[in-house]
Amino acid sequence: MALLPLTASASSNAERLHSHCCYCSMQCGIDLIRADNEVGWEVKPSQHFPVATGRLCQKGLNVLGHAVHSERLLAPMRKVASGDTTSSWKTASWDDALSDIASRIQAIQAQYGYDAISVFGGGSLTNEVCYLLGKFARVALRTKYIDYNGRYCMSSAAAAQNRAFGVDRGLNIALEDIPKAKYIILAGTNIAECQPTMIPYLLEAKKQNAIIVTIDPRRTMTSKIADIHINLQPGFDSVFASGLMHVILEEGLYDAKFVEQHTNGLADVREAVRPFSPENVSHYTGIPKEVIRTVARGFAQADTGMIFTARGIEQQVNGVEHTLSYINLCLVTGKIGKPGCGFGPITGQANGQGGREHGQKADQLPGYRMIEDPAARSHVASVWGIDPEELPGKGVSAYELYGKILDGEIKAMIVLGSNPLVSSPNNARVAEALKKLELLVIIDMFATETADYAHWMLPSSSFLEAEGTLTNLEGRVFHRSKAFETPGEALEDYLIIGKLAEKLGRGSYFAFDSPEAVFNELRLASAGGIADYSGMSYTRLKEQKGLFWPCPSPDHPGTPRMFENGAFSHQDGRAKLHAITPMKPAETTDRDYPFILTTGRLGNHYLSGAQTRRTAALLKKAPVPVAEIHPYAAEQILLRPGDRLRLTTRRGSLVFDVKVTPDIHPTSVFVPFHWGGEHSINLLTNDALHPISRMPEFKVCAVRLERVSQSPSA
Secondary structure (H helix, E strand, O other), rough: HHHHHHOOOOOOOOOEEEEEEOOOOOEEEEEEHHHHHHOEEEEEHHHHHHHHOOOOHHHOOOOOOOOOOOOOOOOEEEEEEEEOOOEEEOOOHHHHHHHHHHHHHHHHHHHHHHHHHHEEEEEOHHHHHHHHHHHHHHHHHHOOOOEHHHOOOOOHHHHHHHHHHHHOOOOOHHHHHHHHOOEEEEHHHOHHHHHHHHHHHHHHHHHOEEEEEEEEEEEOHHHHOOOEEEOOOOOOOOHHHHHHHHHHOOOOOOHHHHHHEEOOOOHHHHHHHHOOOOHHHHHHHHHOOHHHHHHHHHHOOOOEEEEEEEEHHHHHOOHHHHHHHHHHHHHHOOOOOOOOOOOEEEEOOOHHHHHHOOOOOEEEEEEEEEOOOOOHHHHHHHOOOOOOOOOOOOOOOOHHHHHHHOOOOOOOEEEOOOHHHOOOOOHHHHHHHHHHEEEEEEEEEEOOOHHHHOOOOOOOOOOHHHHEEOOOOOOOEEEEOOOEEEOOOHHHHHHHHHHHHHOOOOHHHHHHOOHHHHHHHHHHOOOOOOOOOOOOHHHHHHHOOOOOOOOOOOHHHHHHOOOOOOOOOOOOOOOOOOOOOOOOOOOOOOOOEEEEEEOOEEEEEEOOOOHHOHHHHHHHOOOOEEEEEOOOHHHOOOOOOEEEEEEOOOOOOEEEEEEEOOOOOOOOEEOOOOOOOOHHHHHEEEEEOOOOOEEEEEOOOOEEEEEOOOOOOO
C-alpha cells in the first residue's frame, strides 16, 4: 500500500515537530522526529506536555497510520449515476463542489424553510471548528438543527453535573490531584483501555496506599489494578449506589457540617435510599451485603476520595440518575472542592469537553450558554454582529435528527468529523433516514460508512494538519500546532466552513485568516459564560502549556480545582443532592430475550474505527469484533469449540466470533462497537432516549444467544 507523503508545514521545517495524539481525551503530547522509514517521521512521547508526560499508548505510538493512509480523500468527490441502479464518485474542483452544494441548500431552503438543513458535528474537532460549526448552522444556514456525536458520549454526565453543581466541566480536578486520593471508585469506566495514560495516576495513588474499587459487568484491564471489583449487571447502577448511600446515612458516616453548609436535599435523599439496605441491594444485584458495607464505609471514612464514571453507567435511559447517585456520594461525604477529592465523568473523545461548550449542541451557544436564554442570545448575537431575533431556537438531539428526516422536516444534512451511521443506535433506522435526504455532504478524511449515502464528499484535514485548541478531560485548554500541510486538495476544516458560508452569501461573518482569529472571537463569545475562555490567548496557552477554564481575564491563573471552599455554581452557591428512585431499563429480559447486551471500546480502536481500522498495527491486533460471554451462557446454548454466536435483539440479528470468559457477568454479553456493516453492533442496540439528556441506551438491551455451528454435520 502506497503511503501519502508528509510535508512539514511552511511555518516549521524543523527536525522535531510537536503535536498531540488525536484519540482519547488525555490528548497526550507527541514529538514527530525525522526518520529513515517509509513515512519519513516517527512518533515519540513528548516530555514537555504536563499530561501523561513521557508516555503514549499503542494508539498514540501508531497515530501517523491513518494520516498517511492511501484511502484519504484528496479532492472533492461528487456521486454521479453510472447506470440505472448504480453510481460512482467523480472528482470536482472546490469551486464547483461548493457552488453546487450552496445552490442545493438554497433551493431546499427556498422550498421548505431554513430548518430543512441540518448539521451533525463531532467531538474530536478543535474548539475553533466546533465554534465555527455552531455559528455556521445558526448564521450561514439559519437552522436550529445542529447536534453532534458527543450527545452519544457525555450528555448524561453533563446533565447530571449541571443539576448537581450548576456547571459541567468533565473532571472538576486536575489529574495531578489523583495520587492524593485515599479511596477511588471507578464506576462503568475502563480507563486502562480507553485512557491508558491515565493509569499511572491511579498507580501512583496505590503507591500511597489508596483503595481502588471498580464497578463493571466485566473484569476489565482496569479491574486488575483494583482492590475490590463489583461485578454488576448493566442497569443496576443506581440500585448499588443507593445501597452505598443507605449505609453512609444510616451509620452516620456523612460529613454533616459540609452537607448543612453547602448542599440542599439531604432529607429527600435519606427517604429515597431507605428501602435500599445492603440486604435488599444484595438480593437485587447478587453483590454480597458485606461488600456493599465495606465499600460504603471505606469511601466515607477515607480522608480523601474520588469517584469517576464513564459511559458504562451513563449510556442508559437512566444514565443521568445513575450519575447523580454517585455525585450524591461525593457531596454527602464532603469529598469535593479540596485536594485529593472530586468527581468526574471520564470524557471519551479527543475534544468531547470543548465540543459541547461552544455551540454544537442543539440547545447551546458558545461559552456553555443556553440558546433560549435572552441574555445569552443578546451577548452572542452582538459578537456575531446580528440581531438576536435572527438566532434560531433550540433544535433536537443527535439521534432525533434522523426522526426529523424520516418525518420529512429535514431534507439535507452536513456531517463534519463524525460517522453517525456506525455510532448511532438502531442504525438501520439511520440508514433509512440517510437514504431519504435530498442532499448529504460528508466532510471527512475518508469515505466512511455514512458517506455511502452521500452526494458530496469534501476532503478535510487530519489532526496533524490543523492548528487549534482542544480541551481535555480535565478542562485544560491547550494549543496544538500545525505540523504538516494538507495532502492533495484537502483543506483545513475552518477554511471549508468559511468558503461554503461565502457561497451562501454569508461570508462576511466567517472572514477568518487563521485559527487564532477564530479563537479570539470565541474568547469574546464565551466571556461571562459558564465556560469562560476570555482570559486565554494562544500566547498564554503556549507559554503555560494549557489553562483550565473558567479563565475570565488575562491575569487569571485558570481553575484546576472547581468548587473550592464549597462554592458551587447554582444561584444560592450550594450543590443540589438528588433523591433517586432506581428505574428499570427501557428493555428488560424475558423468555425470548433472556440475556443483556452491552457495548464498549477496545484499547486498539477508537469510536467508529474510521481511523484505527485504517492503521495496520492496530487493526492487526483486533481485525474483527468478538463477542464475550460467560461460561454459564455458553453452557445454556450448548456452545462448542469453533462455534460462532448469533445475537438477536428486537431490532435485528448478527453473527460474531465468540470468546468465553469468566470475566463477565453471567447474564451479559459484550461486543465492541468500532465496526460497520455486518460487524456493526449498533444495528442491534436500543434507540430509547433519556428524557433529559437524550442519551440513547447503548449499554442495556435484551438479547437472545444462539450458537452457529461451523461444522457441516451439526
